[in-house]
Amino acid sequence: MSLRNAMHNALADGRSESWWELPNIRLMDNHRAILDETIIKLRRQVSAPTPGQIVASLPFGFWTRLLDKGIPRDPVLSYETAFWQPRLIKAFPQAVNLKRKVLFADLTQIREMRNRIAHHEPIFKMPLETIQNDISRIAGYVHADATVIMNGCSRVAAVLERKQDAIVHGINSF
Structure with a gap:
């Protein structure tokens, strides 16, 4: 839970709580599918899930896979340069x-x-x-x-x- 919240906060810092909806955020297809499936499941329970509900419902694997390499050297889908270097490293301030x-x-x-x-x-x-x-x-x-x-x-x-x-x-x- 603290890992998930720290990563979410780092990705949302200074921008939208729904950071995954921003036009410059690109996820690998399998990661996007996990996010979309989570939102669809939540919409069966509530008509408009909040960002907090979405974050809490995403599986542990979603968060750990954001630390994968994505597609190295791809200007948009390299998770190293798209997520890790600019934001996710900040989720681990004691490291x-x-x-x-x-x-x-x-x-x-x-x-x-x-x-x-x-x-x-x-x-x-x-x-x-x-x-x-x-x-x-x-x-x-x-x-x-x-x-x-x-x-x-x-x-x-x-x-x-x-x-x-x-x-x-x-x-x-x-």
């Missing part, structure tokens, strides 16, 4: 020398884990400690206190400490 493609790779792995969980698929073979560290680090890029707050109320580290025993010995003490 130093953050590279779009590194952030995209980390978020892609997080999204894949999230999707596996949502589909009740096993995740024990995934690099859970690395992913947990990535989530914590990326949250800290968005806001200085985010990592501390998140780690203070999370049980993930404690569960991960017991993971190997559970896998090897079948101990179910979770």
Whole structure:
């Protein structure tokens, strides 16, 4: 949620809350389709969805894919020059020398884990400690206190400490 809001705020800053409607904003066809489908679904519930409702309804994958490369060297569809350099880097004010493609790779792995969980698929073979560290680090890029707050109320580290025993010995003490 904080990632989504930070990215939206960076894209909307100084222009429209509906930044995706601006004529100079071009999304790859698959990204535009996700946005359009989200708006169509919302219109079944409310006649005129607000920008806030649209932003909140867009899936995590939409936001992570805005950090993809798009079409490199394309004057309009290079996400590096159209989104990252002028705006999205500002969504991560606590990061130093953050590279779009590194952030995209980390978020892609997080999204894949999230999707596996949502589909009740096993995740024990995934690099859970690395992913947990990535989530914590990326949250800290968005806001200085985010990592501390998140780690203070999370049980993930404690569960991960017991993971190997559970896998090897079948101990179910979770």
